[in-house]
Amino acid sequence: MxxxxxxxxxxxxxxxxxxxxxxxxxxxxxxxxxxxxxxxxxxxxxxxxxxxxxxxxxxxxxxxxxxxGRYMNVTEEREVSHVLTRGRNSVLRDTGAANGGENSKFARIVRRLRSGQWLGATGKPITDVVNIGVGGSDLGPLMTSFALREFASDIRQHDLRTHFVSSMDGGQLYAVLPICDPETTLFIVASKSFGTSDTFANVDTVKCWVKECFAELSDDAVGNDWLTAWLEHHVIGVSANVEKMTNYGIPPAHQLVFEESVGGRFSLWSSIGLAIATTCGTRVFQRLLAGAAEMDEHFATxxxxxxxxxxxxxxxxxxxxxxxxxxxxxxxxxxxxxxxxxxxxxxxxxxxxxxxxxxxxxxxxxxxxxxxxxxxxxxxxxxxxxxxxxxxxxxxxxxxxxxxxxxxxxxxxxxxxxxxxxxxxxxxxxxxxxxxxxxxxxxxxxxxxxxxxxxxxxxxxxxxxxxxxxxxxxxxxxxxxxxxxxxxxxxQPGVEQGKKVAIDTLARIEGKSEQSFDASTDAIIRMI
The missing domain is CATH 3.40.50.10490 (Glucose-6-phosphate isomerase like protein; domain 1)
Structure with missing residues (x-):
């Protein structure tokens, strides 16, 4: 025994x-x-x-x-409102909420992409959508898009492929960029703060990729300002920070905004779920919200x-x-x-x-x-x-x-x-x-x-x-x-200190600082 x-x-x-x-x-x-x-x-x-x-x-x-939507996140001094993004009586300015319906900005964007009516800077229809985000801006949309893609409606006039990029090391971009065409690829930059370093490390690499491609095209194709052409035709911003999206150069028509009171890991129901809708369609997205709302009622009663x-x-x-x-x-x-x-x-x-x-x-x-x-x-x-x-x-x-x-x-x-x-x-x-x-x-x-x-x-x-x-x-x-x-x-304050230490470490790696850490860390940095 x-x-x-x-x-x-x-x-x-x-x-x-x-x-x-x-x-x-x-x-x-x-x-x-x-x-x-x-x-x-x-x-x-x-x-x-x-x-x-x-x-x-x-x-x-x-x-x-x-x-x-009245529960207080006392640390950050704001209410917690993610449940309202799937409710039919939502008063949030979130353009992805269920009550937005087929006439919301969210739905109109999805229809244009899935029908082939969204054209890139050179006039070609968008065929690939790349969601760039990390944490709640990646895990929920990735999980749900993968789970529900077979329910996508068959009204699409052309194939629209959705990809997900989150890792700061560029490994996912290394796999995605070779199978995409800069002229027909649209990027969803999903970041609640619109300042997440992981996300914008990926965006900066994408900009290098796009610039090289657009430089080979004639001025008649994209004009003489490749960056403006890219931002106006190939980028959608999803964030709670309107000011940063605007300052970055994303046109207001291509900004989807959700409330600060929607936490990142609870945000797939909001406009952060755009990649879910581009994969499956808005009707499937609204059915997803309806199922969550049914559980909300069950939890309540x-x-x-x-x-x-x-x-x-x-x-x-x-x-x-x-x-x-x-x-x-x-x-x-x-x-x-x-x-x-x-x-x-x-x-x-x-x-x-x-x-x-x-x-x-x-x-x-x-x-x-x-x-x-x-x-x-x-x-x-x-x-x-x-x-x-x-x-x-x-x-x-x-x-x-x-x-x-x-x-x-x-x-x-x-x-x-x-x-x-x-x-x-x-x-x-x-x-x-x-x-x-x-x-x-x-x-x-x-x-x-x-x-x-x-x-x-x-x-x-x-x-x-x-x-x-x-x-x-x-x-x-x-x-x-x-x-x-x-x-x-x-x-989630426990994730913040590591980010701060990483900034100091990067400065030492790049030769912008002489700061010493510990014997092991210093030895690895010397190898770099």
Whole structure:
């Protein structure tokens, strides 16, 4: 028998978990979204008791403030309004809000691009859109565009390809620029502050690329001012800073503005989602917003026992505090959710990875967990060995899609794809079950300790609505956990000091400073 003292067998309450035959189904529903927490080894009564102990007394009031756009980000002294960008009664100046409709600037821009009516400086239709942004200006649009691209409407008159560039090292540009034509490529410069160094390092390289191309063209093609021609025909700015966009030279007609009160990691619903709409169309984008709005209503009105974000939050806090589990793996079993783990890393860890309260008081207890994960079917051949038989405690969220339509394929190919979907679901359910209950064996290599609490999101089908709902559920989970721990989930001062030190380091690398750091850093700089 495997060593009974292994960590997986000594977690609090693990030994008291129900046998598979005694397991009771614990589920909550929102539209076509199912949240199953049966394998958390918690009774509804125990969770209710925990909620009574840990939920703040004013939780309902704070939740209403969030949903109404009145909740205060006290550090930055502004309200938190991302929920309003997907509401139909929004009064924000965000030109990407759902209530903007087909006549908004956002929608008009998307129509021109997707119909081939947007022409570059030399009169050729735009064929490629490159979204340049980082953090919330990249992760959300990238994830959602990848997940929902198959829902793109078929009214396009020509192909429009969307690319994403975020890394400051230029590695992504190195791959994207050779497959694009400067005459037919439009760049979305997405930056809340319109001053992010990572983003503008990429923009500066793009300008060099464009300048070389335009220099080879006749003056009749682009005139004698290549930069103005490029800015007027090949750039859209998306930011909360109108002044900086204007000073940069972006025409007002090509500026999409969202409010300062919309946090970057919560901004895919705003005009930051332009790349989603260029990939999928405005109707799909509005369906995405509608699904998120449905989850907002569910979060506002469903009782605790049926409230998906509240269940997620309380279970997560219980696992962190009562079971001492410091990490959660995000394991999607549908390729369209491939970018979900990276997105949730930022959403959760930048929001709640803190050691101080919203008022600046130091905390001595743990807060947000480490969020990691990967595409489940690939993970089975990579890190699942450690999950099943390693020494570390973990919890996990599985995601699966029960049915998949394939109307663009022939009947036989659609049937084959459906069989693959069944195989994926079967593997998802099997590994989740094995992590929960384990497998006894006298042979150590065949013994699985089990005892790992997990949850499952099961979507009847992936649609723009169900995708919007699941992302909004995670947002509200993070918000609720922040309230429980007394955090401000809407600031991120921990990322700022590294940027400041990097400025000093770059000055030394470029020979503009003689500042010394430490022996190791100085040695590497001398090599440069």
């Amino acid at each position: 495997a060593n009974a003292s292994s960590p997986a067998n000594t977690l609090p309450e693990m030994g008291a978990r129900s046998a598979p035959s005694e397991m009771k189904v614990r589920e909550a529903f929102c539209g076509d979204l199912i949240f199953d927490w049966s394998y958390q080894f918690l009774s509804p009564e125990a969770l209710q008791e925990f909620a009574a102990k840990r939920l703040p007394q004013d939780f309902s009031a704070r939740r209403s403030e969030l949903l109404d 469903a009782p605790l026992s049926e409230n998906i974000p509240m269940l997620m939050a309380l279970i997560g806090v219980y696992n962190r505090e009562e079971r001492g589990i410091n990490n959660i793996a995000i394991l999607p079993y549908d390729g369209r959710f491939r970018h979900l783990p990276s997105y949730l890393q930022q959403l959760d860890m930048e929001s709640n990875g803190k050691q101080y309260t919203a008022t600046g008081a130091a905390l001595s207890a743990p807060t947000g967990p480490i969020v990691w994960g990967g595409f489940g079917p690939n993970g089975q051949h990579a890190f699942f060995q450690h999950l099943h038989q390693g020494y570390d405690a973990f919890t996990a969220d599985f995601v699966c899609v029960l049915h998949r339509a394939a109307p663009q394929f022939s009947e036989s190919v659609a049937a084959a794809l459906n069989e693959q979907q069944k195989l994926s679901v079967a593997n998802c359910l099997a590994h989740r079950r094995l992590m929960a209950f384990g497998k006894e064996s006298e042979t150590p290599t065949e013994h699985y300790p089990g005892g790992h609490p997990t949850s499952l999101f099961a979507l009847k089908e992936l649609t723009p609505e169900s995708f919007g709902a699941i992302i909004a559920a995670y947002e509200h989970k993070v918000f609720t956990q922040g309230l429980i721990w007394g955090l401000n989930s809407f600031d």
